[in-house]
Amino acid sequence: MKNIAIDMGGTRVKVGLFDRETLLSTEIIPACAQENFGKTIENIDNVIGRLMKQHNIPSIQGIGLSIPGLVNTKENKVISINEKYNDSVHFNLNQWAKSKWDAILATENDARAALAGEWKKGAGKGIDNLVMMTLGTGIGGAAMIEGKLLHGKHYQAGCLGGHFTIDFQGRMCNCGNRGCVETKGSSWVLPELAVEYNYKVENISFEMLFNDMRNGNPAATKMLDMCVNAWSACAVNLIHAYDPEMLIIGGGVMKSADIILPKMKTWIDKYAWTPWGKVELKTAQLEDTAALYGMNYLIGTLAY
Secondary structure (H helix, E strand, C coil), rough: CCEEEEEEEEEEEEEEEEECCEEEEEEEEEECCCCCCHHHHHHHHHHHHHHHHCCCCCCCCCEEEEEEEECCCCCCCCEEECCHHHHHHHCCCCHHHHHHHEEEEEEEEEHHHHHHHHHHHHHCCCCEEEEEEEEEECCCEEEEEEEECCCCCCCCCCCCCHHHHCCCCEEEECCCCCCEEECHHCCHHHHHHHHCCCCCCCCCCHHHHHHHHHHCCCCHHCCCCHHHHHHHHHHHHHHHHHHEEEEEEECCHHHHHHHHHHHHHHHHHCCCCCCCCCCCECCCCHHHHHCCCHHHHHHHHHCC
């Protein structure tokens, strides 16, 4: 059974060719997230064609599409998406998969897809009650309860952990709420935080912050302590909401897991109300391929 799994990020699109559970090959292309969505699909079609030709595969059975937005997974429709692939809400994904590739289609929110991948092949293997946080431009999230991804009536359950309120008098978030976790610890808010903490740099990034922290920069240290505390508060909220056995943390920021994990574990062990024991904390293992493995798994759950 040959499948195609696609992870549509904000800057890159990753396409993977699977033979059952084996990832045979991948290709990465620019996202073109601000252009016509049909053009993005056309670019993806070209990659699929190349991968099939390289492996001498005449046809595929399924396509799995991971999307950075809210997705109606039953009807394969994008419900809502923020500042990228905006016209995807009007695109007929079912028609595309059937007419172009004669393949069945599975769609999912990107954070849920990544969690499914970590559950099947990564840090969460063998654990059926999981929560995942992804730290980056924003703060993504997903939850699994008793081996089932949590969706909710309107397909947004578990995905909005980055918009939990941790400071009801805090700064306005780009979602319209006030005091979200993202306003305390995401890439998009770093320039504002730098002014607040008198951290005078250009082209600020978490990588720069962690490097300066390691070199003893007091402003970087103070600012990062606040960010890690915000992530920790978010983690406690996720634990209280979804009762997981394990919390998986992903994203490029976790290259500094040696700093982040001990601080978060101390906070969580102190403030999370878990009389049964302690939630296990792990770094995501698959990173760039998590959503691909997740989507390949989700294709397999569909009836052929």
